[in-house]
Amino acid sequence: MRIATWNVNSVGARLPRLLPWLEEVAPDVVALQETKCADAAFPYADLKAVGYDAAHSGDGRWNGVAILSRAGLDDVSNVLDGHPEPRLVSAQCGPLHVTSVYVPNGRTLDDPHYAYKLAWFRALRERLEGFSPEQPLVVMGDLNVALHDRDVWDISRFDGSTHVTPAERAAVQGLLDWGLVDVEARPGKGDVPFTYWDYRAGMMHKNLGMRIDYLLATPAAPVRDAWVDREARKGKGASDHAPLVADLDL
């Protein structure tokens, strides 16, 4: 089974890139983040035309997450206790339980959104209690955290910033402690499989990126291979995130 996660930075704007990418890469399941559209505007018909059922949770301009599947789509839920923003959707896709997450950015350390981010992580950790680390299950998406210093292009530039604080890293570690494994993609250019490069200042060209998109999998969902599709980050009309793709032995 081939799965992927991709922060598309607007599914509407990205559709001319997303549809051919689906046909080329042919994943069975895709988690999308930052769809930036309301449920009524989600391109269900375009996706169905290339073979995918879809579950979407979005309310307009910001956020929005989805799961695309051609392997089944059951038990869909977008409930995260205490957090009404559309940042999570989960479903059973054949043998695999899939959760697509878009963790709040946090903005700055003194912004209320930073506390919100940590609270959101706690709710996600609590939600896992409804599942078992023994079952084939993945949580994938934009965690907006760089787990290790090497996961940003220059840690010295992140002093006093979000994404690298001990509290944020501990929040991700809490998910791993439950029984999830951080499935790192094959090393990319520069030895680190970055998934995000800011649009500004030629960051992609200089490979000044961050690894903030994750595939977290239980051991019951064994991963044969995982890679970042950097080609999808290049050229006209690209998202600022690249897809993380993995082949599972399921």
Next chain:
DNA sequence: ATGTCATCTTAGAGATGA
């Protein structure tokens, strides 16, 4: 690194978020 992109309001450029 602060060099872009996407969306909304509302008719054109500014605000917002990332």
